[in-house]
Amino acid sequence: MSKQIFPSDATKDRRFVESLSRGLNVLRAFNEGSVTLGNQEIARITGLPKATVSRMTFTLTSLGYLSYNARLEKYQLSSGVLALGHAYVSNLRVRQLAQPYMDEFARLNNTSVGLTCRDRFHMIYVENRLPPEQSLLRMEIGLKLPMATTAAGRAYYASLQEDPRKELLDALAERYGEAQWPEKRAGLERAVEEYRQFGFCLSLGDWDRNVNTAGVPITLADGSTMALTCAAPSYLVPLEKIRDSIAHQLVILASDIQSLAS
Incomplete structure (x- = not known):
């Protein structure tokens, strides 16, 4: 159910x-x-x-x-249904403002850059930009990502206040069940600590063992929260580079986009 x-x-x-x-x-x-x-x-x-x-x-x-x-x-x-989704994406101002900045970030760091919003237990791509001549991590608009194991979902979760975070945590626990939940919860708790210390969350092979990803929440003027992510195959961009360099740059990009959208 x-x-x-x-x-x-x-x-x-x-x-x-x-x-x-x-x-x-x-x-x-x-x-x-x-x-x-x-x-x-x-x-x-x-x-x-x-x-x-x-x-x-x-x-x-x-x-x-x-x-x-x-x-x-x-x-x-x-x-x-498609018409409703297209209308939403087409009228999403932050997406239009962010595109050139995401393109530049993707070019400089050789990663894909995504913008996602929440749909219950998932995060949905509303934009995805790629570096030139790079198509390995093409994520179609509308693609859903699981909340618990992706950098996008973890960034969104970590940004929540205590009460809504607890509400989401309880719902995810019920969804995953006793067998899967301990591992998923550990990842979410780690993400909260990462966000507290560094301003970003990581998924280093947790969603896809061949992909390293960082995520940063963006709070819009209307109070809604999205997540900005960057991702790359681990053989192209090792976890150390994502963790120690690119994720910190993503925090700056998220801040710039948030200011533009305010």
Whole structure:
């Protein structure tokens, strides 16, 4: 079942629309499963009754957010979802302001540079810039990264205040379960200490054993938080260079971008 993460007590507020929440959770189910899902699979992922799911998928299909494959008797995301995502990315001012600075950083350090925002247990790329003639770490806009093992997720987590951090920690613990959680928690706790000491967080082979990554949170004028990252294959940029040099430069870049976006 996909645990829901809302601001504290949001679901108890009289302004909270439960039916809308359920419809959006049906759309989010496609992040958890395969490209195509049937009503029974969606019900399993979301924890919603199958009858409710059937009404939601019919409505979402009618509105153009899902399409139905009659041969498979399953649904998949449709162009309406893509249009919403494109509108968000196109209107993201910080992305437009940051691009030339990210390009220069990528060129000078021979790393990819990414800008990500949070979606529940993941961070999503809204921008990714590469050095010239370098395509090894091309991350498509919309690609999701796990919160617990990536520099982007750790940077976001480390930037949180105590109460929201605890809320996210508890949700991640439930998500990963007893077998996986101790290792994931250790990485997050290490990230908090790194951020406290140096202003950045690292993922040195934790997400992909062949990739070294650093991440720095960026707080925007509206109070939202994103994460700026740089990444490179370990055979091109060893962990010592990421940790001792490039990550510190990333902190400066994040500060510059934050000032521009304020």
